[in-house]
Amino acid sequence: MMSDPRNNPQPPTWPLPDEEVETALRRAFADGSWGKYHGPNCRELSDRLAESHGCEHVVLTCSGTAAVELALRGLRVGRGDEVILSAYDFEGNFKHVLAVGARPVLVDVHSTSGQFDTDQLEAARSPLTKAIIASHLHGAVVAMPVLRAFADQHGLAIIEDACQMPGAIVHGRIAGSWGDVGVLSFGGSKLLTAGRGGALVTRDNSIVQRIRVHTQRGNDAYPLSELQAAVVLPQLDRLAKRNQWRAESVSRLLGLLRDFPGLRCFVDSGSSGDSSPGFYKLGFWFDSAVFGCSRDEFACALREFGVAFDPGFRALHRTHARGRYRAVNDLPHATRADDDILVLHHPVLLGTDEDLQAIRDAVAQAFVA
16 A cells, blocks of 8 residues: 655755855845845835736735735625635635635636636625635636636625746736735745745735734734845746746646646646746646556655656545535536646756656656556
């Protein structure tokens, strides 16, 4: 019996050695900004995020996870309200809805792209609906023009979770800018990393004011430090180039894996001409019948070959009591996602052609085995 690959898998090395980050650290030490409450690095990061996202306001936070809760509070979501989100999503988003006293309403994922299924919005909406959380996951994107039109029609707010794809283009706009609030993460494994940290972006000053009422308790209770901001800035300079590099690697990798029909990539069905997704994790639907083993067994086998494939998230309806949420239907595709989604971690996408070939070779060996 193979061990469960969800139990403390070892992530690939990240962040990579980076001379520019080291220079930023030394500069922050030399000018003393590393120990300040309010210094130049957070101001610069806020200004640059505001400019790139076309918004007036940025709130830097201690994590992307905290930013989602702050977004809900800034939108005045609270007791008695309902928030629609995908049944396949980061668990923290579900828990933050509960934390503010609201009720999660789960919709299914699209059968091919694995993203929030916007066709279920009307069935999910009720007189209690206050907001929608939409997360772009595993290299595919949510149909944000459809979601935005629905939200505007019914007076609902959108929290756009772009934690997995900073700098990506989603239907012609930078990820995070479709929402009333966009959320970013600088967590330790993310494309922009400060070990911890995050941000939210918005055009609405009233949202920011409500967040400040919650966070200012003699000092900021959810801060990003000057030192963290200092190390994000040089990464931000190269984000577009690295996103392009990762996208080109994904294209080459999918070519190498085309002979394995048991691995069907989200990108094949989720990309469009007006979107350039980001690749924190590259998602696949795994077909156990083709490979003759379970998804979890396959992930363990690939790990033995040094390839950072892991199961995706647990589906929210499978890990929480039925009384804590409302569901639109039986969520068949989210159930399948819980069983079958496989994700490849991003560091290898900045590697060489030989690194990509090694993934193909490992899949071939696991397939034969």
